[in-house]
Amino acid sequence: MIEIKNVSKRFGDFKVLSDINETVERGQTMVICGPSGSGKSTLLRCVNGLEPYQEGEIIVDGVSLSDPKTNLYKLRENIGMVFQRFELYPHMTVLQNISLAPMKVRKWSKEKAQKKAVELLERVGIPEKAQSYPANLSGGQQQRVAIARSLAMEPNYMMFDEPTSALDPEMIKEVLDVMINLAKEGMTMLCVTHEMGFAREVADEIIFMDFGRIVERGTYEEFFNNPQSERAKEFLKQIL
Amino acid sequence: MFDAVADNITFLLGGFGVTLQLSFFALTGGIALGALVGLGRISKNKWVYQPITLYVNFIRNLPLLLVIFWFYFVMPIIAGRPLNPFLSAVIAFIIFEATYFGEIFRAGYQSISKDLSAAAYSTGMTYAQTARYILVPIAFRRMLPSLITQSIVTFQDTSLAFVIGLQEFVRRTSIVDNLEVRSIQLYGFVAVVFFIFCFIGSKISRHFEEKGRKTGLL
Numbered sequence: 001m002i003e004i005k006n007v008s009k010r011f012g013d014f015k016v017l018s019d020i021n022e023t024v025e026r027g028q029t030m031v032i033c034g035p036s037g038s039g040k041s042t043l044l045r046c047v048n049g050l051e052p053y054q055e056g057e058i059i060v061d062g063v064s065l066s067d068p069k070t071n072l073y074k075l076r077e078n079i080g081m082v083f084q085r086f087e088l089y090p091h092m093t094v095l096q097n098i099s100l101a102p103m104k105v106r107k108w109s110k111e112k113a114q115k116k117a118v119e120l121l122e123r124v125g126i127p128e129k130a131q132s133y134p135a136n137l138s139g140g141q142q143q144r145v146a147i148a149r150s151l152a153m154e155p156n157y158m159m160f161d162e163p164t165s166a167l168d169p170e171m172i173k174e175v176l177d178v179m180i181n182l183a184k185e186g187m188t189m190l191c192v193t194h195e196m197g198f199a200r201e202v203a204d205e206i207i208f209m210d211f212g213r214i215v216e217r218g219t220y221e222e223f224f225n226n227p228q229s230e231r232a233k234e235f236l237k238q239i240l
Numbered sequence: 241m242f243d244a245v246a247d248n249i250t251f252l253l254g255g256f257g258v259t260l261q262l263s264f265f266a267l268t269g270g271i272a273l274g275a276l277v278g279l280g281r282i283s284k285n286k287w288v289y290q291p292i293t294l295y296v297n298f299i300r301n302l303p304l305l306l307v308i309f310w311f312y313f314v315m316p317i318i319a320g321r322p323l324n325p326f327l328s329a330v331i332a333f334i335i336f337e338a339t340y341f342g343e344i345f346r347a348g349y350q351s352i353s354k355d356l357s358a359a360a361y362s363t364g365m366t367y368a369q370t371a372r373y374i375l376v377p378i379a380f381r382r383m384l385p386s387l388i389t390q391s392i393v394t395f396q397d398t399s400l401a402f403v404i405g406l407q408e409f410v411r412r413t414s415i416v417d418n419l420e421v422r423s424i425q426l427y428g429f430v431a432v433v434f435f436i437f438c439f440i441g442s443k444i445s446r447h448f449e450e451k452g453r454k455t456g457l458l
Contacts, residue, residue, distance in 0.1 A: 050358050077364030087359035091377050100373060101363035146359070153363055 001025055002047060002157065002190070007056035009042060009212075016042045017053065017212045024190060026156070029183040031199040032192045034209035035235060040192040043209070044159045047190065048072075048079040061156070077105060080150025084162040086142040088134035088149070094121070095130040098149045106153065113152070120148035124178050140171030147178055158182065160191040194239050196224070208232045244422035245429045255412030256433060262326065262408060263395045266333035270394065271387065273334055274341025275376050281346040296339045305400050308332045312404040329401040337394050344386045348379025381452065388445035392438045409433070 002024040009017040017039045024030050032040045045051040047058055049065050049072035058065045060075060089097050098120060099113035108116075121127045124144035126137075134142055143163055150158060160179065164172045176198050183189055183202035193199070199206055199220050206223045208216040208231075216223060216232045227233045245252065280292035299307065311332035316322045323331075352375060360370040380387070402411035409430060417426050 045358070048362055050361060073361075073364055073366050076362055079362070081359070081362035083355050083359055085353070085355060087353070087356045089356070089360075089374055089378070091381055101360075101365055104369050104373065105364040149359075149363065 001059075001061065002188075003057075003059040004043075004047070005057045005059070007043075007046065007053050007058060009039075009046060009051065009053040009055075015212050017046070020056070020212075020214060022207065022214065022217075024157075024188060026188050027186050028204040029187075029189040029191065029202045031203040031206045032190065032209060033194055033199075033206065033235070033239075034215075038209040039212040040209050041161050042212075044081070044161050044190060044192060047159065048076050048081060050081075077153055078156045080153060080155040080158045082143070082146050082150055082158070082160045082163045084166050086134070086139070086146045086166075088142055088145055090134055093131050093133055094126075094137070094145050097134070097145060098152045101149070102152050116152055117148070120151055121145075123151075124148050125174070138171060139167045140174045143167065143171075143175045144178055147175075147182075151182075157188045157190070160189065160193065162192050162194075164193065164195055196220075196239065200224075208235065210235075242425065242429070244416065244420040244425050248416045248420070252409070252412055252416065252429070255407055255409040258326070258407060259395075259398050259409040262329055262333065262398045262401060262406070263391075265330045266337055266394055266398065267391050269330070269334035270337030270341050271391075273338035275345050275380070277338050277342030278345025278349055278379070279371055279375070281342060282349050292342075296342055299336055299339045300343075304336055304397055305403060307336045308400055308404060311335075325401070325404045325406040328404060329398075329406050333394065333398065333401075337390070340390055340393075341387065344383050344390060345376075345379050347386075348383040349375055351382055352378055384452065385445045385449040388441055388448065392441045392445075395441070396434060396438065 002022075004020050004022040007017055007020040008015065020043060022030075032043065034040055042051055046053045046065075047060070049070075056066075060079070063070055063075060065072070065075070088094075089100070092100065095114060095117050098117035099110070102108045102113040102116060103110060118127065118130060121130055124147060126141055126144055129137060129141060129145070134145070137145065147158075147163075163179070164175050167175065172195070176195060179189070179191070180198065180202055189202075191198070191203075203220050205217060206220055207214050208223065208227075208229075210229075210231045215229050216227060223232070224236070227236060277292055277296060280288050281296065283289045283292075308329060312323070312325065312328045315328055315331070356378075357370055357374065360374045365373070398408060399410040401408055402414070405411070407415075413426050413430050417423050420426070
């Protein structure tokens with residue numbers, strides 16, 4: 001379970017996050033949406049300790065990130081993250097990209113890590129790309145490799161930071177399909193995305209952020225059919 | 241016409257051997273230390289960043305000749321015993337070249353997006369693992385042409401070690417010249433040898449530059 005309690009974060013005088021409260025239970029899929037600059041990505045980065053926050057507390061499986069004794073490296077082993085621009089290691093093959101962390105962090109043997117990598121590549125539908133370099137893959141394929149790379153650590157949580165917004169329209173579906181399957185298999189997911197089709201299919205909760213605050217929260221139907229704030233109404237009009 | 245060179249060729253090439261050895265140690269040491277210096281230069285920890293920046297700025301603003309001299313005369317006081325010219329030159333070159341290689345690596349690290357290291361961290365890798373498997377190899381590949389260019393400069397600069405009596409290529413040539421007094425021929429030979437090696441080096445650098453552009457790593 002991820003508990004976010006009264007979290008605020010500042011860059012100098014600018015408040016990127018103010019008073020965020022949210023709980024994500026195991027097995028849930030939460031979709032975070034909102035205009036750019038509203039603090040969605042920053043919130044994700046705070047949850048796995050990539051960004052510090054000044055106030056409040058984030059607790060992952062009972063471990064507080066505010067506690068200076070918490071080993072953030074250890075914590076991140078259980079929280080996979082997928083980035084907008086894929087961020088694959090350009091000097092490594094697809095297979096090496098996926099098997100690196102299990103070998104170095106989990107200390108798996110090369111055979112075990114590669115076997116896992118091959119399984120994951122089959123799961124995301126591109127087993128034939130194992131020996132390719134990222135530069136030779138399409139955007140959609142790269143993002144599926146990035147998802148496989150995160151899954152290789154067998155994390156309890158997966159976070160997605162606008163995973164489809166750098167993709168050509170025809171490649172969005174192949175990535176969303178992988179994510180939808182993951183959610184249906186019971187992965188706990190935090191997704192920053194504007195893909196409302198995805199949200200309708202798998203989101204247990206949608207939160208809408210603006211100026212670093214959670215302005216609205218609810219199920220897909222509640223958010224979609226009956227948005228409360230003017231800001232959310234306007235936003236929905238724009239993305240549909 | 242090349243009699244002075246021909247008569248002393250073993251002695252001269254022996255000197256060139258010393259030049260190659262000095263270059264080898266100066267480059268491996270300088271590049272390895274430079275990779276770390278570059279990491280220090282992008283460190284957010286001021287206890288790392290500030291001393292390393294001071295070191296880089298200090299050494300880079302001194303003439304190499306002075307650093308070689310200074311080491312040769314100061315090291316015996318620090319070490320408590322005289323160092324041989326070769327060892328002294330190797331240390332001086334590593335310390336000097338690491339600042340230049342360090343700045344090349346710094347540029348290489350800064351060309352890597354923050355999100356790429358964030359991606360490595362998000363799989364649970366530590367800073368040391370991220371540096372070793374991601375940052376250093378990518379910076380090394382991206383900066384390979386600059387690294388080779390700086391290596392050529394280092395190779396040429398090793399001749400400065402002749403001031404502390406190291407019998408490298410130029411020093412031995414001057415010894416031969418003192419006996420034979422055939423300066424144009426002898427130093428012409430040195431120039432040709434240096435030119436051939438450096439020219440090949442710059443071609444290799446060019447090759448990697450084009451290769452890097454093709455694979456999309458640059």
